[in-house]
Amino acid sequence: MDISEVARRAGVPASTLRFYEQKGLIVSTGRRGLRRQFAPGVLEQLALIALGRSVGFSLDEIALMFGADGQPRIDRQLLANKAEELDQAIRRLTAMRDGLRHAAACPAPSHMECPSFRRLLGLAAGRPGSGRGRKTPARKGRPAPKRP
CATH class of the missing domain: 1.10.1660.10 (Multidrug-efflux Transporter Regulator; Chain: A; Domain 2)
Structure with missing residues (x-):
């Protein structure tokens, strides 16, 4: 061809x-x-x-996935490592999506007063501990935000 x-x-x-x-x-x-x-x-x-x-x-x-003859020679560990990277990216993007959805409907007077939005800022800035695994306690007089 x-x-x-x-x-x-x-x-x-x-x-x-x-x-x-x-x-x-x-x-x-x-x-x-x-x-x-x-x-x-x-x-x-x-x-x-x-x-x-x-x-x-x-x-x-x-x-590196092709041999000298042009035939695929794919390292399975390389694939497993990439799959783990994708899992991490999916978790991060899911947390960001959920944070954006919350921020769009958050009853806090300002987004900067919203614990969920502040976690989203930390996640976007790449700070550890800003993801979904960490729970922020409810603010006095206000219930904790509901997750979708």
Whole structure:
């Protein structure tokens, strides 16, 4: 297949294919005139690259997933580590989503007076202990905010 066919079928610009080739992620089989030619297996390689990018692997990490022959050689521990990173991100994003929902309906006179909103600020600033696991006691005269 020539580069335009691969680009069309993979849904990526030809410039991306040239960049991936330069990085050693894919290899062309030669040229027909000025157009690079690729083996049909390149589409599977591009799908793996797209999957890796969508879960947050860098191109250098993805390059390690291919052997010299272009066949996938995926380190299972690398996958497990990335899955744990995603779990942590999901927990952080869930806490932020819940905090935003609470802040949108919070009865406190000011968001800065709302313990849940202040936890959200801490979470956004990356301070430890700002996540969902920590409970803030109810303020005097006010019930604790309800979680959705």
